[in-house]
Amino acid sequence: MSSPDQESRLTQRLLLTPAVSTLLLWMIVPLVMTIYFSFIRYNLMQPDASGFVGWSNYEFFITNPAFGDAVFNTLLLLGSVVIITVTFGLALALLINDPFPGQGLVRVLLISPFFIMPTVNALLWKHMMMNPIYGVLAQISVFFGTEPINWLQDLPLFSVIIMLSWQWMPFACLIFITSLQSMDKEQLEASSLDGATFWQQFRYLYLPHLARPMSVVIMIEVIFLLSVFAEIFITTSGGPGTASTNLAYLIFAEALLNFDVGAASAGAVFAIILANIVAIFLIRMIGKNLEN
Amino acid sequence: MKIKQLAMAVAGALTLSAASIASAETELVIATVNNGHMIEMQKLSSKFEEANPDIKLKWVTLEEGTLRQRVTTDIATKGGQFDIMTIGMYEAPIWGKKGWLKPLEFDASYDVEDILPAVRDGLSADGKLYAAPFYGESSMLMYRKDLADAAGIKFEGRPTWDQVAEAAEKMTDKDNGVYGICLRGKPGWGDNMAFLTTMANSYGAQWFDMDWKPQLTSEPWKNAITDYVDMMTKFGPPGSSANSFNEILALYNEGKCGMWIDATIAASFITDPEQSKVADKVAFAQAPQKATDKGANWLWAWSLAVPESSKKSAEAMKFIEWATSKDYIKMMGEEKGWGKVPTGTRASTYANEDFQKAAVFADAEIAAIKSANPNDSTLNESPYVGVQFAAIPEFQAIGTAVGQQMSAALAGKVSVEEALEAAQKAADREMRRAGYYE
């Protein structure tokens, strides 16, 4: 005989089952197939050549001269976009938290870049904003009499970071706005009456309250940013040279430009390993924020 | 209650979309590239459906890169999603040889012999035609007549690269935003490497020697790339390493480029007053030569093919026959104007007087296409087929990797020599992996 309390605990556990089992299936099957592909010779363009090849796909992928740059760029991209989006997202969320005329409209305007499809985002920035001759940014430079910046050629990775930040800042902002709604207003007012400065409030009231949403934003962004490639493909094709090649782009190039499924699968396995390393670091750094 | 209603709605929606698949008539799914001529074909295809009421056409229109990924994945995994695929001269012979495509056979009235021989050869493997060309293109030099006249430059026939470099210097007027020469720089085997291969060809270079050894560090490649980088740095527009066809087209139509060497199809855009500010100031010449004129201009044809996995090949071929026929070109010319017909496929098109009158670029285009020979495109003998590519499965990987190095050299991140060294290594890596040599 189980106690009612145990019974409810059991029910609560059972609630997990659908999510865990579907995800397990969704993950295991492709993962096993990917690992399998990573050990055979499999090029879509040459299906006749097949067979077990041991570690040679891994060797081929890792000895790619672009590999080192790709790992570095992946982490740089990840780090900068996360820092930029969380900082600006937080600042904006705090700025528009209290009522002012047109608050709702401002909120929608700020969130809207997140609605733009990634391919459109990339084309929009590449052509209409960053083109060194007819782009808006170049026109602004010319207006102020300075030399237009050659964004995609001289600052390729930074350009991609700008595009991604523009897209993901609204995400961070939205989460923070939602979370700020549950701030204890009385506590805030009390601290104001006690003469607390904004920075004190920020440090001792806002930041602790936002710690968990911040962790969640970081986690989710990390996951998405680790596998960014469409924006890079459209704007710079990873170039010039390997200046804007990241790991996901390298895998994309193996899989869908070279159609080398074997090498791409080896790359995918490597990407999973890298992602898990990043995740472990993250857990160390922000994991405790997830609890209460 | 609410949940039940929702479930019903969900089930209804799903069956609805499933039901639309199962209809009585034969449905052909056509994967095609989103270029202008294809869009016109899609619009005109209702005429085909009227003539063949038992056939219903469904279109999947994609941008070039996505289309290539999509159809390659599908044909290689025998996905069977498409009855007709739009492919190019790179894919057709490789896929045909593998038995992935159905050989095309047409009635005598179709007049296969009318298809330009270079194009026909490029789309065949082992003597069988595997794809029917819908429109073809070569590359040529398009320049601003007004700027050339002002600078006292005259281009006749096929200029040399030295003449082009000199002209670029004279036409450049950066204070007024005019750049002497605009060329592709965005990495990709179909982007910067398509152009750079033709330029290198004309310098006497080749991708592989007869032992399939990559030749990227050879003297002709070095000279070609050095001249390219030099010219673009001095007289080209900023940001060239991200420019491909469309980016340059926008610059050209805005009047920012003196010369441009690119696909002949561009001629129809830059001479169209609705799109171009310089429509009446454009003139054409053949792509430049240096050591040779062999392979100095490329050859490409967007073509329709039937995958082996299609269960509706008879209907599919019927459509291909319609879309690539002389009648289609005639219909297009009469309905939309002869300046807008798909070109580069049939000799009869160029013989048509209406076409000659409407298309100012017709002579230059046919001359360019006729001078391109995929089987003999390099100064020294090569083992591969293709002008601006080598029709081997490994080429996409190699072309992409080499293209990245060239864009790095153009952006000034590495020297030309370093870039070619790295490119050679990348090519060698792929060829070794594929087992061409030990």
Next chain:
Amino acid sequence: MFGSYEWNKKLVIRTVASWALALLVFFPILFMLVTSFKTELQAIAVPSLWVFEPTLENYTEVQDRSDYLHFAWNSIITSVLSTILGLLIAVPAAYSFAFAPTKRSKDIMMWMLSTKMMPAVGALIPIYVICQKLGLLDSVFALTIIFTMINLPIMVWMLYSNFKDIPREILEAARMDGATLWDEFRQVLLPLSMGGIASTGLLCLVLSWNEAFWVLNLTSANAGTLASLVASYSSPEGLFWAKLSAVSVLAIGPIVVFGWFSQKQLVQGLTFGAVK
């Protein structure tokens, strides 16, 4: 609309700054909207035109060429269904993580997130082959399932974060009063976390709506969503910015309008004052 505010210097600065920043962030979209009413030649003009005779030709061209409603319908079906399905699975899971955590909860959550770590393109061929074997290529059903799967970890995480904001005492009090799990959920949890559930739902809706990789690679003639409509207008040979702008406006239009209407619910669902 200005009457109800007590104007002071701080409010003025805040209002001006908020509007300035919002417009700055929104500017590229505004630019795209304006471009969609230009001709192709006007779209590449230097300097950019702000005063011109607007044309609808891009929009008519899009409607001429493709069946917008077909794509929009597929987008609505796949994103709405996958969001609902995702919430049905994720809410119970997040509830369990938030209110009945065990030692392994964090590991399981981490693992869930890690299912998203494999780059989609690495799994393309396996998924393609599976879909083909099951006859699910080019089906709305398969897309719905895939959208649900790729969003599920994010939904669980966001909901978890949100549920954690709810004081456990409230739930325990309800349980003391003899509420069943269902009552507890409907009468206590749901009202308190409406904002979080709504924003989770909206984000998943947006992510599904904008998902392009799987749509482009797994659909052909029937199940394509607006993402594949956009793909058919991106980067053809020739000038395309005005037409692409028009099709993008059409593609994001419904979801922006939806976001517009729902933003109040999004941020005002959670009112703690009421329960304290």
